[in-house]
Amino acid sequence: MINNAKVDALQLMLTDLRTRNEPIRHKAAFRGCQPEFQALVTKLINQLESELLEEKKSFRDQASSNKAK
Numbered sequence: 001m002i003n004n005a006k007v008d009a010l011q012l013m014l015t016d017l018r019t020r021n022e023p024i025r026h027k028a029a030f031r032g033c034q035p036e037f038q039a040l041v042t043k044l045i046n047q048l049e050s051e052l053l054e055e056k057k058s059f060r061d062q063a064s065s066n067k068a069k
């Protein structure tokens with residue numbers, strides 16, 4: 001199977017963002033910025049998911065065009 005490094009990197013970043021990192025969340029709560037922190041995490045996840053879908057589509061399209069050659 002051919003791997004796409006960018007797809008792998010995006011998937012790892014999304015996994016990391018979705019994992020509850022308690023020390024960081026505790027710092028955000030301590031500093032009183034928990035809602036802002038969570039909003040940024042959600043925004044990043046949405047952006048990365050969109051990029052991941054685009055990258056997967058591009059990779060599939062490229063693989064399809066290579067098979068047609």
